Amino acid sequence: MERDFKIYEDIFEKYVNKFLEKAKGDEARTLNFMNKKIHSYNVRDNILQIAKEEKLDVDMFIVEFIGLFHDIGRFYQYDRYETFNDAESDNHGKLSIKVLEDEGIIQMIDYDLRKYIIDPILMHNMKDLPKLDDKKMYLYSALLRDADKLDGFRSISVYERANKNLAYFKNKSDDPIISDEVYNNIMNHKSVYKYNLKTILESQVVSLGYITSDINFNTTLRLIKENNYTTKMFEKMQDTPRSRQIYNFVNDYIERRLASEEK
Numbered sequence: 001m002e003r004d005f006k007i008y009e010d011i012f013e014k015y016v017n018k019f020l021e022k023a024k025g026d027e028a029r030t031l032n033f034m035n036k037k038i039h040s041y042n043v044r045d046n047i048l049q050i051a052k053e054e055k056l057d058v059d060m061f062i063v064e065f066i067g068l069f070h071d072i073g074r075f076y077q078y079d080r081y082e083t084f085n086d087a088e089s090d091n092h093g094k095l096s097i098k099v100l101e102d103e104g105i106i107q108m109i110d111y112d113l114r115k116y117i118i119d120p121i122l123m124h125n126m127k128d129l130p131k132l133d134d135k136k137m138y139l140y141s142a143l144l145r146d147a148d149k150l151d152g153f154r155s156i157s158v159y160e161r162a163n164k165n166l167a168y169f170k171n172k173s174d175d176p177i178i179s180d181e182v183y184n185n186i187m188n189h190k191s192v193y194k195y196n197l198k199t200i201l202e203s204q205v206v207s208l209g210y211i212t213s214d215i216n217f218n219t220t221l222r223l224i225k226e227n228n229y230t231t232k233m234f235e236k237m238q239d240t241p242r243s244r245q246i247y248n249f250v251n252d253y254i255e256r257r258l259a260s261e262e263k
């Protein structure tokens with residue numbers, strides 16, 4: 001098996017650039033494809049950094065591969081359905097695996113390593129990570145979820161609500177409302193299914209809430225803190241009693257978890 005990652009990066013570039021080429025002149029399509037391309041590279045960088053700093057016993061080739069390719073199905077998804085909403089289109093984890101197979105990419109990987117690519121990608125967009133007995137499988141899957149979320153926090157802290165071209169906010173109202181259900185789940189450290197939210201504010205606080213429900217490694221929490229993501233995300237939201245409570249709740253959680261680590 002070829003382990004020179006440049007070869008896989010070239011395949012990724014070529015595949016993605018076909019969609020960008022086709023989208024030329026269409027502002028919304030170009031923006032959404034570009035966002036996913038940037039996201040893929042950022043998740044690749046994040047996952048390598050987290051794995052390294054946590055000093056995990058993992059295969060860094062697999063780590064890099066799942067980081068870069070986890071969302072490869074997003075391009076077909078948006079091209080075909082004009083949405084990133086899985087509930088209104090297709091499960092994008094499954095689409096990513098389909099692309100890896102159809103493009104002959106997964107076939108380039110040694111057979112016994114393939115499951116450590118396929119399963120973490122299939123699990124990266126599940127509401128919760130299932131309990132896994134295979135320690136390696138857990139590490140790859142947990143790493144991918146953290147790296148993905150970490151870049152999600154970056155994007156929420158730069159996305160402007162007013163940008164109607166962003167698929168992330170499409171078809172959501174700009175009312176400053178957070179439902180009881182969403183609010184209570186977040187305040188109880190429960191992850192929230194993100195594909196049937198009603199308002200932009202809900203999608204923003206749900207992302208913020210992932211910090212208390214779905215971050216596996218303290219390195220990820222430290223990077224969230226260092227980048228000041230909670231405040232940057234909060235600055236992009238409507239300031240309501242509930243959004244402010246969630247913001248404070250998340251900050252307290254980060255402080256508590258990092259303090260307990262220092263002891």
Ligand SMILES: [Fe+2]
Pocket residue numbers: 070071092124125148
């Ligand atoms: Fe994804």
